[in-house]
Amino acid sequence: MCGAGITTTDGKVRTVDVPWARPGSGFTLLYEALALRLIEREMPVNRVAEILKVNPQRIWTIFNHWISKAKAADDPSTITKLGVDETSTKKGHHYVTLGVDLDEARVIHVTEGKGKATLQSIQQHLEDKGVDKEQVEQISMDLSPSFIAGAAESFPSAQITFDRFHVVKLLNEAMNQVRIAERKEHDALKGHKYTFLKNRENLSDKKEKELDELIQLYPTLGEAYRLKVLFNDLWEMPDKPTAEAFLRQWCDEVDAAKIPAFIKFANTVRGHWSGIVHFVESLISNGILEGINSKIQLAKRRARAVATSTISLI
Template sequence: MESKDIFGLALNLSEPWEISEMKLTKLEGLKRGQLDIYIDFVSGSEFRDSDGQLCGVYDSEERSWQHLNFFEHTCYLHARVPRIKQADGKVKTVPVPWARSGSGFTLLFEAFAMLLIEYEMPVNKVASTLRVVPNRLWRVFNHWVEDGVKKDDLSSVTQIGIDDTSSRKGHKYVTVNVDLATRRVIHVCEDRGIEAVAELADVLTSKAGDPEKVDNVAIDMSPSYISGVQRYLPKAQIVFDKFHVVAKLGEAMDELRKQESRGNEQLKGHKYTILKNYKNLSSEKREELDFLLMMYPRLGEAYRLKVMFKEFWDFTNTQEAMAYLSFWCDIVDETDIFPFKRFVKTVKTHWSGIMNYVKARINSGVMEGINNKIQLAKRRARGFRNKTNFINMIYFIAGKMKFDYPYYPL
């Protein structure tokens, strides 16, 4: 078997395509060279038009694609791509089986690059490994992700979580919408608040979903998100995300710690000793916390109330949960812990959304888990300057999309 036949088999070429020539160029003193493989079609070949009719070749144009390396050598495919004249008089370029239209890479090259990204290698690092300019690889990445997003089916979506995250520290935010039932991202947009929910409703409609079939939406206590859900997801119950509510209580606890720290050196350096969950502290830190709570009665009372509040999330009976939360708020109102009193006002203002958690039992931990994945991707990439790249990376790591690029076995 000749080398052309071997490479033809490796490239999975079939009639009328064949290898016409191969050249390996290697400059003196360099270990790495370039392999050029020239592909042509058999003279007199016919190709099918859009209607499936066979047509003769009208003319051809020279094209090149970067392929996977041959050993350490960069490899390129070159071909005389035929154009045919259809019955309607339009001239059409015949698609080649080894590359997608408009790409400068072969399908196998793109599949391998996507596989490396899937294995959590940053895109810029993949580009360096494959010896290509990062922007070219980002275009490949964005093409396949956007193709997968376009074909996504949202017909079964009934429970949604909405949260936002930034592309880089201190930079603009994007809104991430999660299907809580399937634990995946279904839409990411640059807007926030009302505009983000309006866009989500449009996307649901365009992808076989129905905004009126959404039963529950988990959000933070942002007034703009509340207004957006009420307007564009009219039949959805608003459920205030457990983690955001607990975070508000943590902020009240931290404010009290700062107040108590004024003039008290013993509290300096103990921010996380006080804010962390007791079970997450080391035995040494637990002893320090017990001492501080004993020495500072207001801090000790606030810590006890914080622990009591956590019990609310375990209730499954709505009436019992409501009675317990009312009882907890009454206890706080009888104290002189003003940061906690402000938190109680927040709870009463958002009472129905907090109580809906007991009914819906939406697992907002799904959103927290997805956000952790996003933060990890940001750290690996050292932030995203291009917002489109960031949005598509979120889809890629948390969207559970189906992509059409070829499977590349390792």
């Protein structure tokens, strides 16, 4: 209950606020805390409502109240390193872009879309909270041209680090294109997609042995795999001059190998050189964003499952 009834001197009953409930809520603070805890544990709202024996809208009301209160009280005043990434919210081209304080590992703003305007929205949110755009010194993001343009305009003092996970994803796509081309001519490569994409330490003993045999049997595939493994040494370079020297040598080796998919990737590296090399100085990535995006996708799948179950019962 949200209040207690007292009897006045004239015999009437009057409701008064009590310290264990929020005025107008209809629930105790402990009840609301339980509802939020269940949601935090990634339980769908409909399921929370079922457990607590109330209409789902009442749970949404509790959720919206406390989230709104938390957003209003949020203080991003110490942010200097910003991570930016987009994720889909439903089928089709529906996206949101997340801005994350990389030092605090927490979301500071979410906005619809995935283009240049999303960086402007994040900057405006920070400005509304009293954070000058010049305060953001580092940004980690993917290689999207619209993100690059948005960062340059909205956070002109920030140095860009292109997220290593996105760069490695492009490298693995190049590796897979080589495998697909070779697979068309060699049936022995069937079922070995992840043999070449996984890190060697993540392979079983059997797969590791098969990998060693395949890179000996198919020289083009073997050279592509060597270049893939070698590239990832970049992330361990001690400083910028060493990283740049390493990367120049790597690109020269790609040119000599004449493997089209890797030449294309090397050209992408050359076009985004400073932001890739800058990782060895900034040491920032979008790893925390990948974890947050995974939770968003999990929530989306669970919501779809609940909707499907509801429809099947109608």
